Amino acid sequence: MAAEAEGPNPLLAANLFVGRDTQLIRLTQLLRQGRSALLVGGRRAGKTTLVRHLSGDGLERAVVYTDVAGWDLTSEATALGGLRGAVEGKLETTYDHATRNDVASAIEAIKPIALVMDEVDRVLLKSWDASFFSFLRWLDDTHLRSDIAFVLVGGPVLALFKDPDDRGSPPLNTAELTYMDPLDRQAVAELVSMVNGADDNEIVKLGGGQAWLTTRLLAEMWDGMSLDDAAEAVFDGSIATFRVWERQLGVDGRDLVHKIPPGGLPRSELRRAPWSRRREAVRFARSVGALRIEGGLLCHGPQLFIDWFGDQNPDELVWDIAISYASEDQALAEQLHSQLRDKFKVFFAPEQAAGLWGTELSRVLPNTYGVQSRYVLVLCTPNYVTKHWTRVEYDAAALKAPDRILLLELGELPADRPPGLVYRGSSPGELVGLIDALRNKLTG
Numbered sequence: 001m002a003a004e005a006e007g008p009n010p011l012l013a014a015n016l017f018v019g020r021d022t023q024l025i026r027l028t029q030l031l032r033q034g035r036s037a038l039l040v041g042g043r044r045a046g047k048t049t050l051v052r053h054l055s056g057d058g059l060e061r062a063v064v065y066t067d068v069a070g071w072d073l074t075s076e077a078t079a080l081g082g083l084r085g086a087v088e089g090k091l092e093t094t095y096d097h098a099t100r101n102d103v104a105s106a107i108e109a110i111k112p113i114a115l116v117m118d119e120v121d122r123v124l125l126k127s128w129d130a131s132f133f134s135f136l137r138w139l140d141d142t143h144l145r146s147d148i149a150f151v152l153v154g155g156p157v158l159a160l161f162k163d164p165d166d167r168g169s170p171p172l173n174t175a176e177l178t179y180m181d182p183l184d185r186q187a188v189a190e191l192v193s194m195v196n197g198a199d200d201n202e203i204v205k206l207g208g209g210q211a212w213l214t215t216r217l218l219a220e221m222w223d224g225m226s227l228d229d230a231a232e233a234v235f236d237g238s239i240a241t242f243r244v245w246e247r248q249l250g251v252d253g254r255d256l257v258h259k260i261p262p263g264g265l266p267r268s269e270l271r272r273a274p275w276s277r278r279r280e281a282v283r284f285a286r287s288v289g290a291l292r293i294e295g296g297l298l299c300h301g302p303q304l305f306i307d308w309f310g311d312q313n314p315d316e317l318v319w320d321i322a323i324s325y326a327s328e329d330q331a332l333a334e335q336l337h338s339q340l341r342d343k344f345k346v347f348f349a350p351e352q353a354a355g356l357w358g359t360e361l362s363r364v365l366p367n368t369y370g371v372q373s374r375y376v377l378v379l380c381t382p383n384y385v386t387k388h389w390t391r392v393e394y395d396a397a398a399l400k401a402p403d404r405i406l407l408l409e410l411g412e413l414p415a416d417r418p419p420g421l422v423y424r425g426s427s428p429g430e431l432v433g434l435i436d437a438l439r440n441k442l443t444g
Contacts, residue, residue: 010194011219019187019211020050023178027051027151031059031114034146036172039153041180042288043244044212047153050180051116054151061112061149064089068119072096076128080135087115100135104143111147120171121154127327130163130388133171140172150175155248156284164388179283182209182292182301195221206231208302210289213238235304242308248288252281257290257300257309264297320442321406322347322373324393326383329410333379339435344442347373370396374404375441380423381410406441408434 010016030037031054041047056063064087071082080103081095087106088094095102107113123129139148152158152171159177162168183191185200188209192198195218206227207214213234220230249257256278269275270282282298285291290301290309300306321344325333330350337348347368369376376397384390394414397405407413407423417423424434 009219009222011191011215011222016215017049017053018190019183020046020053023050023180024053027054027178028058030176031061031063031149031151034112034149036140036150036152036175038158038171038175038177039151039180040156040159040177040287042155042248042290044210044241045180045287045289046211047180048118049211051118051151051153054114054116056114059114061114062110063114063116064110065116066118068117068122073122073126076126076132079123079126079128079132083117087113103135104139107139107144107148111144112149113147114149114151116151116153118153120152121157124157124161124389127387129161130165133161133163134166134169136171137166137169137173141174156287159284162388164386164391179287181286182289183211183214184209185294188214191215191218194218197221198227202227206303208289208300208305209292210302210305212241213289213302213304231304235308238304239308242305245288245290245305246309249285249290250281252278253285253288253290254309256281256285257306260291260298260300262300264294264299267293267296267298270298318345318372319347319368319374320344321375321377321438322369322393323349323377323379324369324384324390324397325379326381326387326390328383329379329381332410336377336435336438340438340442343439368396369393370399373397375406376404377406377408377438379408379410380413382412384410385412385414406438 027037027039027050039047039051051065054063054065066083066086068079068082072078075097077097077099080098080100084098084103084106085091085094087103087110107115123132126132136150136152140150150172152175158171159179161171163170185204188204188207189200191214192200192203198218198221203214203217207217216234216237217227217230220233221227225233246254265275270279282291285301286293290305292299292301321340323333323337323346333348334350337346337351340346341348376393378384378394378397384394398414398417407417409423409425413423424437
């Protein structure tokens with residue numbers, strides 16, 4: 001058992017910064033050159049700590065940090081109000097709303113500028129996400145160019161976003177994509193050195209280099225707990241976070257983690273089939289912290305997480321039916337949900353808002369619509385076929401389970417619908433019998 005130390009616990013210090021120096025230097029170099037970056041990582045991977053250490057002294061430009069979680073995201077105008085307040089150095093609630101011109105003028109007044117936007121993936125929950133990111137691209141590519149450099153911070157969803165209204169553009173056209181990784185052994189050893197009696201190998205095994213888990217384990221030991229007692233305490237306090245990581249991994253990532261051999265996979269295998277098709281899943285699983293690279297091997301991450309995760313069935317059916325619809329058509333979706341929910345388990349996004357908040361929708365939605373739902377009811381309107389997230393939902397269902405799609409044609413059909421897919425029309429007669437038809441399908 002580690003002896004209880006005196007004084008404040010250094011492993012809980014807000015300014016604790018270990019193992020990210022190379023990444024910090026790289027971000028500093030990019031911003032000094034007026035270049036932007038996407039910083040991508042799972043929950044509690046250390047993204048915020050990293051960007052909080054960016055200093056204007058080394059950049060030769062003003063650094064403005066803002067947390068999108070503090071903005072009013074009711075509309076694009078209210079979000080721009082939060083952005084303007086941050087640029088002008090005021091509380092993010094100072095402006096109820098702002099125009100694009102307001103924000104551009106505020107930035108021009110203090111350029112050159114490095115604008116760090118934390119938790120920006122929250123914008124992707126909104127119907128105006130594409131418009132907001134198109135404004136950022138305009139500032140970056142056209143209006144201010146090297147006088148502005150962004151760091152957009154968020155989960156893996158940032159790396160997947162493609163603007164359907166702008167030829168599939170990413171959040172920023174020229175940004176360098178940077179992923180968080182688990183801490184390496186040297187960084188873990190630096191943390192372990194703060195705790196008498198702690199063993200590097202045991203901490204690496206249990207924490208897997210995941211920054212938050214590692215520091216939590218060592219913080220408990222610094223306060224006097226044995227390794228076993230610390231592991232129990234951290235495990236009990238981490239289950240909610242484990243659930244988020246599981247959702248962030250999504251279908252492909254969860255399957256990948258299940259299939260990695262206990263002794264690890266040689267990294268060279270990732271260049272060859274069948275593993276070469278899983279490289280994106282590998283990259284995202286590493287950014288979440290569920291996998292890590294060590295000694296030329298792709299290994300499992302924290303044993304604490306793997307112990308919890310190992311009994312999870314990646315193909316478990318959770319919902320009888322999931323309703324996929326565009327936000328403009330929510331009223332119809334809500335009517336259908338209200339008539340089915342008493343007897344069936346129905347995935348209706350507004351009812352799951354609390355569970356979806358803070359997760360990576362690009363991983364969660366394919367899992368929900370492609371794997372965990374027995375059937376997917378698609379309300380296919382002209383709005384539906386043009387939206388980014390509805391396409392994510394539809395593509396997941398079409399790829400994983402096309403025979404489970406129940407397509408309701410409401411003015412338009414997907415151009416790439418699976419061959420032979422039978423759909424129901426929107427004539428009055430067909431709509432009248434829709435609920436009975438759905439009930440019969442679900443009880444069949």
